Amino acid sequence: MIRKIGENLNIYQNHSTRENKKINENKKLERVEEIKKQIKNGTYKIDIQKTAEVMAKNLLK
Secondary structure (H helix, E strand, O other), X not given: OHHHXXXXXXXXXXXXXXXXXXXXXXXXXXXXXXXXXXXXXXXXXXXXXXXXXXXXXXXXX
């Protein structure tokens, strides 16, 4: 009985994890499409400070 409950919990957790991955993937794709539209329309703004910080951190790795 306890084993069956554990198995069901694992199935639920695996399903939940897959659903969360799908949701995150969809959000990323939506963001990419949003950025593409902004670039096409000429309204995309680059945060130079943030970009420079990320580049510097990557260089120091």
